Amino acid sequence: MFSKIGQLIFDNEQVAKTADFTMGLEIEMQRIDSTGNISQEPYPSAVGDQKTNPWITNDFLDTMPETVTPAASHALDAMHYLYGINNALRTALAPGELLWPLSMPPALPSDKTKLRLAQMGPKKEAYLKEWVKRHGYSAGTPCGAHINLSIDQHIIDMVLENYPEDFKNEIEVKNYLYTILAQGFVRYRWIITYLFGASPIAEANYFDKGKELKHPIRSIRQSPYGFGTKFSGDYTDVQSYVDRIEQGVKEGILISDYEFHGAVRFKGNSNLKKLPETGIEYLELRMLDLDPSSSVGVRTDTLRFIRLLASYLIMSPALPKDEVNRVLTAADEINREVSIEEPTQVSKYQDRAQAFLRTLERYANRIQLGPEYAEILEDLEDRVDNPLTTPSAKLLNYVKDGSLKEYALRRAKRYQEAAQESIHQFQGFEDGKILTAKELKEQLFNGNWEPTNQ
Structure with a gap:
């Protein structure tokens, strides 16, 4: 079950450290008015x-704020940061403004040139204008939840100490382990799309006239109809990843390396x-739709599942180098098929999903992760057995006249009211001061919460 490195971790009773990924969150949402328009x-x-x-910060449109958390040692800490920063954003909105809780945007104007691109400086603005020329406005408007994962330093040190013949330095260990993780997340992205997809329909004017979907699907955002450039990465190793993106830029497929928006991105040096x-x-994991059942777009149990999956992947054998692209290309095709299935229908890959979740369950039991993970997996297994319990299928219960506007507005107003009723109103951004993570923590929680990191 375990790779050589996985067995080393297990034998040294360090398995718990494999779940101790430092986690940061980036959540995009659309600003709307009280009627549900941009x-x-x-x-x-x-x-x-x-x-x-x-x-x-801001994303594609001037109306797409993005909240970014400091790195946190635990999922619960990351969520506390996210709630605090999200509340700060909400209380700064103009009277009547709300945050749209769905991944797919609200109704877009028929003349999309009226949408305002984010004002992020001349270089970024020039990039966005070129991007719109190539892809149009609609493709840049879906929002999502991005998760940033970094491996516990104890694991990196232990691998380097025990396998000096395989790795010359810490950088080689990190590049190897992160590559294994990236391969795994791309390989099993389709399960995440099935379990957490929450963008079954699009509002008015997202699709050009005559090109609308014939029926709801599991996740527009994770499908070929979703975000941006359909350019696949090469996760064989770090050099292959860099070479593939640079080739895309050289051939004019990508405007710049920044435009690579794969489901997983390697992050480190800004010079690729x-x-x-x-x-x-x-x-950076970019495969989660916004969860409209949460005011911050993602739930704690979802983050725990991602951590469990990452722990399992880092303990598992790597793909043979000459098999990586074949396996991941096939996985992308499975994700495409799953993403465009009707949400209420049993997935073509139900048996495979059940088997994989049972494998995760055995892994969680073997390393004694605790009852909260057993409960999460039980709930997710129910989603595979009964597609009506998936987020996308649940959303279909609220569709009226081909729209989720009424549901989204009801949620948006409820979340806005809750933020405005919070006891501690954070105002630390008003003077334009750039806060460090430590200063943010001190001002954001005011003694009410003490994250374990920092």
Whole structure:
């Protein structure tokens, strides 16, 4: 069951460390008015400068704020950060403004040139204009939850100490382990799409006239109809990853390396060429739709599942190098099929999904992760057995006249009211000061919560 490295971790009773991934979250949402249309209000000045504030910034549109948490040692800590920053954003919105809780945008104007691109400085603005020329406005509007994962340093040190013949330095260990993780997440992305897909329909004007979907699907955002460039990465190793993206830029498929928006991205040196020699610092996972049942777009149990999956993957054997692209290309095709299935129908890959979740359950039991993980897996197994319990299928219960607007507005108003009723109103971004993670923690929680990191 375990790889050589996995067995080493297990034998040294360090398995718990494999679940101790440091986790950061990035959540995009659309600003809307009280009627459910894209907001016409300017970017909220009370959250500071969108170009320099590391915790609340902006994305594709001027109306797409993105909340970013500091790295946290536990899923619960990450969620507390996210709730605090999300509340800060909500309380800074103009009167009547709300945050749209769905991944797919609200109704877009028939003339999409009226949408305002984010004002992130001349270089980024030039990039966005070129991006729109190539892909159009709609493709940039779906929002999602991104998870940044970094491996516990104890694991890296232990592997280097025990296998000096395989790895010359820490950078080689990190690049190897992060590559294994990336391969695994791409390989099993389709399960995440099935379990957490929550974008079954699109609102008015997302699709061009005559190109609308014939029926709801599990996840528009994770399907060929979703976000941006359909350019696949090469996860054979870090150098192959870099070479593939650079080739895409050279051939004009990508505007720049920044445009690579694969389901998993290696993050480290901002100069992509230097990434193999300076090393991967963390993975960015980009495969989660917003969860509208949470005011912050993601639930704690979802983060725990991602951590469990990452722990399992790092303990498992790597794919043979000459098999990586074949296996991951096949996995992308499975994800495509799963993403466009009707949400209420049993998946073509139900048996395979059941088998994989049972494998995770045995793994969780073997390493004694605890009852909360057993409960999570039991709930997810029920989603595979009964597709009506999946997020996308549940959303279909609220569709009226081909729209989720009424449901989304009801949720948005409820979440906004809750934020405005919070006891501690955070105002630390108003003067434009750039807060460190430590300063953010001190001002955000005001003694009410004490994350274990920092």
